[in-house]
Amino acid sequence: MPHPAAPEKHHILSVLVENKAGVLARVASLFARRGFNIFSLAVAPTDDERFSRITIVVDVEDKTIEQMTKQLFKLINVVKIDELDPTDSVERELLLCTVRADPSVRSQVVEMVQIFEGRILAVGHDVLTVSMEGNPTKVDDFEELLRPYGIVELQRTGRVALRKLQRRPRPQALQAS
Amino acid sequence: MKLTGAQALIKSLEMEGVEVMFGLPGGAILPVYDPIIDSSIRHILVRHEQGAGHMAEGYAHVTGRPGVAMVTSGPAATNIVTPLCDAYMDSIPMVVITGQVPYSSIGSDAFQECDTTGITMSVTKHNWLVTKAQDIPEVVKEAFHIATTGRPGPVLIDVPKDVSNQMMDWYWPDTVDLPGYKPTSKGHPRMIKEAARLILASRRPVIYAGGGILKARAADALRELAELTGIHVVTTLMARGAFPDDHRLCLGMPGMHGNYTAVTAMQRADLLIALGSRFDDRVTGKVDGFAPEAKIIHVDVDPAELGKVRRPDVPVVGDCRLVIEELVIAVRDLLAGGTEVPDRSPWNATVNGWRAKYPLAYEPAAEGDALKPQMVLEHLRDSTPDDTILVSGVGQHQMWASQYWRFNHPYTWVNSGGLGTMGFSVPAAIGAKVGRPDRMVWAVDGDGCFQMTAQELVTASAERIPVKVAILNNAYLGMVRQWQEMFYDERYSEVYLSPDLPDYVKWAEAMGCVGLRAETPEDIQPVIDKANDIDDRPVVIDFRTDSREKVYPMVPAGQANDAIVVPPFQEGRHGEGGH
Structure with missing residues (x-):
């Protein structure tokens, strides 16, 4: 089974689009016809109702990402x-998973969820539905650790991201010192 | 003022200054055809929707104004996809309006419904499905703005029938609100300075002029730059006429069927100044082997072209005319400041040596043989005014037309470069003649191409648009035949068409044209003279040409341009060019 984690060399494009009919189709169609592969994609409205933000993760070389950005x-x-x-x-992703957890292993699964600061959303006789949010690597780890128990269903959202806040001294301050 | 959506649409086109549109009505567009009766806009009724699209392209090519075509939904919309793609590839400003089934029926597989905006998404610069009549003026304004600014291109407006019938309050917007669309027109001053420095430091520079020169109305600026710096210019298939062929610095067309000097000068250059060109595979050949020693200055209004194929040393995003004008100033400043230019006389001598050794040439026909297509073109060229507009289809005849014509004025050459659309020439010539009724318009066509769209000559006859068509009838799909001869061991598969079926003279006459034929060298001049004298209807000449004739020079597909093949009778001279 292919590992679900994003490859090492991935790029995140955070694309602000006008909130108009067909805009997602335009983006998807562009990627298809220029031969670019999308690893994951998340779309949601922003604080301004005229715009939505599409977060696209792609696995390509630097040269391709430049062309991709320009075409986009x-x-x-x-x-x-x-x-x-x-x-x-800062990247975040949400995972929902229904995992086998018959009474003999249920406490182990519950403990795992606690370690990863996840939540238990539904309890069945021998399954649990859990959620977990975190940076994608952490989500990958969680998924990998759940796998041996037996995954019944799994859904990840694809990542969303924002630029990290700048906490270094401002350039002017540097020059002054 | 209350108007229907249909009335608002036609009024919006009038507000945009549209004088002529090409189209064919049908169910879903019916409401919009009614106000046309009362409009100042001339509507030309085509015989096939593809014709409407190519006519709009031909019109746009020669006038610089956006061509407008209007057709109904479903099959009409799919028929115009080819011209949209053609215009997209060649950056032709065009506005296409399609009818659509009522908005309330969309998605129900209604009669003549198709997902027009979905289908045309990838072949338009932008498209719209109008959902409210009130939006129509705004959408039309945006459509013309997008089609004509930045890198020009086709746009499409899909109008459902119930939207056309809806009432709206008329208004005309002063501006467009497109937060995601702000094309750059002025080049970066630092990049322009760097380009000027590189130009003056180069020993073997070549200007690689593309279709962007024509789109930006930059022919005068290009000439000024070339003359100021003394640098040779190659004009790509899309740029023929952007720099005069009879200018001492003009090297003509580069690429797969470019002339030896243009191709080789680019190969040996130490600097390519790419102006509105896009390093198309038909120009570069194998990219790894293209102009290996050249530094690249690349000017284009579309940032995505910079570095798409070849990474430029100096990228300049901007409108070609504005950038070249700034470049001229920057070069003048450097020269005034005492910048030394290296001695380029050895390079100029080398280029002139190639010109002398490898001119475009063909072997004259032997007694009793069919006509040489190149000879027909030379006669036609020498019998028509210098500003004649030449329109071609796609294939061998297109390459010979580009090679053997002398383009001394911009906007005198119309062809399908990027998409290579057979059947382009007849409708495009009609559109060109509508745009420039003062000019003589000749279509040079192949017999294969002609059969694809010839019915538009009925349109030309009915509308009294006196275009002239020269069919180079070699009874073959000639370019395919050439490849089968050269690369498939002369195994000719499905390329023979017959010279007599159809009978082109009778067909022309049936379409209301004058039909003429030339079979011997003595026939050529008299039929051309006769055709040139006719100005009240279209003329078609069936020139019976030699099917064995091949287009030379040729760079075999996938090979580097150094592998250029000259005509057999020039082969002995190979390698003497030296540099």
Whole structure:
């Protein structure tokens, strides 16, 4: 089974789009016809109702990402694109999972959920539905550790990301010292 | 003022200054055809929707104004997909309006319903499905703005029938509100300075002029730059006429069927100044082997073109005319400041050596043989005014037309470069003649191409649009035949068409045109003269040409441009060019 984690060399594009009919189709169609692969994609409204934000994770070389960004920006409804460096951004993903947890292992599963600061959403006779939110690597770890118990159903949201806040001294301050 | 959506649509087109539109009515677009009767806009009724699209393209090519086409839903919309894609590839400003089934029926597989905006998403710069009549003026304004600014291109407005019938309060917006669309027109001053420095430091520079020169109305600026710096110019298939062929610095067309000098000068250059060109595979050949020693200055209004194929040393995003004008100033400043230019006389001598050794040439026909297509083109060229508009289809005849014509003025060459759409020439020529009725318009077509869209000559006859068509009839799908001869061991598969079926003269006459034929060299001049004298209806000449004739030079597909193949009778001279 392929490992669900994003490959090492992934890029995150945070794309601000006009909230108009068909805009997701335009983005998806562009990726398809230029031969770009999408690893994950998340769309949601922003605080401004005129715009939505699409977070796209792609696994490509630097040269391709530049072309991808430029082509994407040619779409009339695309307003702004931020390429987020994984080391310089805050990423989050949500996982929902129904996992086997018959009485003999239930306490182990519950403990796992607690360690990962997840939640138990529903309890069946020998299954549990759990949720867990965190940075994607942590979500990968959680998924991997649940797997041996037997995953009945699993759904991840795909990641969303924002640029990390700058906490270093401002450039002016540096020059002054 | 209350108007129906349909009335608002036509009024919006009038507000945009539309004088002519090409189209064909049908069920879903019926409401919009009613106000046309009372409009100042001339409507030209085509015989096939593909024709409407290519006519709009031809019109846009020669006038620089957006071509407008209007057709109904379903099959009409799918028929216009080819011209949309063609215009998208060649950056032609075009506005297409399609009818759509009532908004309330969308998604129900209604009669003549198709997902027009979905289908055309990837072949338009942008498209709209109008959901309220009240939005129509705003959408039309946006459509023309997007089609004509930045990198031009086709747009499509899909109008459901109930939206056309809906009432709206008329208004005309002063501006467009497109937060995601702000094309850059002015080049970055630092990049322009760097480009100027590189230009003056180069020993073997070549200007690689593309279709963007014409789109940006930059032909004068290009000429000024070339003359100021003394740098040779190649004009790509899309840029023929952007720099005069009879200019001493013009090297003509590069690429797969470019002339030896244009191709080789680019290969040996130490600097390519790419202006509104996009390093198309038909120009570069194998990219790894293309102009290996050249640094690249790349100017384009579309940032996505910079670095798409070849990484530029100096990228400049901007409108070609504005950037070239700034570049001229920057070069002048450097020269005034005493910048030394290296001695380019050895390079110029080398280029002139290639020109002398490898001119475009063909072997004259032997007694009794069919006509040489190149000879027909030379006669046609020499018998028509210098500003004649030449329109071609796609294939061998297109390459010969580009090679053997002398384009001395911008906007005199109309062809399908990027998409390579057979059947382009007849409708595009009609659109060109509508746009420039003062000019003589000749379509040079192949017999294969002609059969795809010839019925539009009925449109031309009915509308009194006197275009002239020269069919280079070699009874084959000639370019395919050439590849089968050269690369498939002369195994000719499904390329023979017959010279007599159809009878082109009778067909022309049946469509209300004058039909003429030339079979021997002595026939050529008299039929051309006769055609040139006719100005009240279209003319078609069936030139019987030699099917064995191949387009040379040729860079075999997938090979580097150094592998250029010259015509057999020039082969002995290979390698003498030196540099």
